[in-house]
Amino acid sequence: MQATIGESKKAFMTGNEIVTWAALAAGAEVMFGYPITPQNEVMHYWTRLAPKYGREFLQTEDEISAGFTVCGAVQAGKKAFTATAGPGNVLMQEPFGMAEAMRLPLVAIIQQRGGPSSGTVVYSQQEVTLTTFGGNGEGNRMVYSTATHQEIFDYVIKGFNVAWKYRFPTFILGDGYQAKMREPLTIYEPQDRGIEMVSPYPLIGKAGSIGVDREAEHLCNIYSLEEELYDVVLQHAEDYERIAPEIIEYEEKECEDADILIISHGVVSRAADDAVKALRAQGIKAGYFRPITLRPFPQQQLRDAIAKSGAKKMLVAESAYGQLYRLIRQEIYGETIPIEGLFMPGVGIIDYDIMNKVKSIL
């Protein structure tokens, strides 16, 4: 595949532009998309750049179609992806479910906007529950929550690789702030960093003559008997649990002696990082823990941080009304540390918000 970025270089870009460059660098061959703010510029950049590198694009009639055309394209052996937000993410849960059921290496970029319903076109962290556990399945998905523009680039590339290696639908969970703001980062060709890209391969439409070189493939996502489905779902769960330790990523700072642990994800973790530093400067022993993968969740790592710190309290800060909070509670069931919430649905959180909350609860 043609080089896209060439020499590693500094860039100053919006998050949506970075998604496009990362998808190109990762070897994505086709994007199917439908307009919704704040992800539109992913399509805008892709439609300008893709023809220069022999890549394809289709603007579909809706998000349902965008998701299902991706399902078709990956079955045909192409690295395909889509991007959406908010109500579009709701509609895409149907094709995401098919990808989960049929183990399709679908990649989706989610730029969260305010909710419920049409909400705002601006920003939130209210698509955590939907992206991790949406659909009528068991949440066998891989969800990376990025915090910086460098991470958007890194994790979009990684997203294509884990999707094709493990065959679970993969999500890069950003938000409107990350999508629209500019920030410096370094862009690079994956191979220059020693990243080997996993090659796509067809699930149907394989080479060879049927009955001579190979048997026909019959893919399906519906079963006649309860027991048939049961076996499939248990196998998926077993596979997911087995690979989870290889997928899980998190970030932890100053937890060893912390009296209070501050948990956040995505762009809010940058405010949490600043807050921990400022609180420490004021003599308050705060610690920072950030799940990078929301699915699978670094639950053991968080339990370990609680144990080694001996913290008296935990604060969950998020731009939603408790979606990360509920996820954490189910993941660390049995821990007795009191958990407080700083819930600011649909609005940004800065270090002062977190510092003030910490001081009010300590």
Added chain:
Amino acid sequence: MTVSPAVPKSWYLPSKPHKFCPGCGHGIVLKALGEVIDELNIQDKTIFGCDIGCSLLSWNFFNCDSTQTHHGRTTPVMVGIKRSRPELVTIGYMGDGGGYSIGSQHLLNAAVRNEKVTLILVNNTNYGMTGGQMAPTTLPGQKTETTPYGRDTDVTGYPTKGPEFLNALTQDDAYIARATVSNYRQLKRFIKNALRNQIEGHGFSFVEVLSTCPTNWRTNAQQTLHFLEDEMEKYFPVGELKNPLGKGDK
């Protein structure tokens, strides 16, 4: 001397006998399709995709690579495959509910974009798999589980005429036809034309097939044929609405 019944080479024999109800028209449509796949010699490069509903029972009907999706979503899945691998021959197989109701936005937009896929839609005037509810194609006055007193057009409108609306949406390079299981040779010819239209790179190809559902119609053999030939074919005219292959190819 024994003469074996003619079974298309492209049929997947371990899935036979098939699972459609006695008297159902799906078997006739799929036999015609199988013979056409054989005659065009496209078994190795065919992707057969089926919807939810009775059409689902064809998920392993052919000895061809096959896939299956949600209700109404066969069209975008086939579009994704065809756009990714134009050398493949993609056949989407669906019912009237999947095509004209829950998947209608996909169907009409695929037609507008002239997607080079072949779609075969089986019209039996009801939702068979779910137990015989009203479909977009249910005839005025026809009794179904959700129109137990007959379809009232004041309440639910008139039956969808799919080929007619797709004809209005497409350009000259699309193939649009309505066939019936009561005329096998014509049905097979229309399906063959629809596949040739895709293979030759013209564009969107669509065949609606009028079919039978004695189980949900609660009809015997004679009544079934009567409803198909005298009721359905009267309301839904059979024929080619658009054929870019030229008259000589018919």
